[in-house]
Amino acid sequence: MSARGLWIDVEFCTGCMACEAACRQEHDLGPTEYGIKVVEQVLNGGQTFNYVPIPTDLCDLCARRVQQEGKRPACVHHCMAMVMEYGPLDALIEHMARRPRSVMWSPKPRPPRRPYEDLPGTTGE
Numbered sequence: 001m002s003a004r005g006l007w008i009d010v011e012f013c014t015g016c017m018a019c020e021a022a023c024r025q026e027h028d029l030g031p032t033e034y035g036i037k038v039v040e041q042v043l044n045g046g047q048t049f050n051y052v053p054i055p056t057d058l059c060d061l062c063a064r065r066v067q068q069e070g071k072r073p074a075c076v077h078h079c080m081a082m083v084m085e086y087g088p089l090d091a092l093i094e095h096m097a098r099r100p101r102s103v104m105w106s107p108k109p110r111p112p113r114r115p116y117e118d119l120p121g122t123t124g125e
């Protein structure tokens with residue numbers, strides 16, 4: 001599988017933090033743990049706010065959910081503003097070319113945080 005990542009159109013990110021909550025729920029994280037963190041940028045004396053979600057070291061790109069369940073990452077699925085995409089990096093670069101105020105992240109690939117054997121109905125093979 002080619003390298004994959006997350007693309008976020010920060011121009012239209014509302015800062016709602018649903019991505020943070022969805023990630024925390026998907027991965028059973030504690031209240032002070034983050035798989036993705038929305039950073040607020042305040043400009044023009046507090047008249048302009050920008051929001052930039054940044055994955056942390058806990059982000060595994062929802063490997064279990066994507067690989068075993070065929071779903072999109074939890075943060076992407078729950079972003080009501082629909083400003084997040086998941087996919088191969090070359091496809092995400094095309095998004096960036098069209099949307100200049102966007103960011104792309106490619107967290108280091110790693111095994112799912114919960115082993116496959118944990119999943120109901122799976123054998124771990």
Ligand code: SF4
Nearest residue numbers: 023035059062073075
């Ligand atoms: S891809 Fe999955 S692990 Fe990474 S930030 Fe989104 S919800 Fe969290």
Ligand code: SF4
Nearest residue numbers: 013014016017019079
């Ligand atoms: S859920 Fe979407 S709109 Fe809300 S903070 Fe995250 S990226 Fe931005």
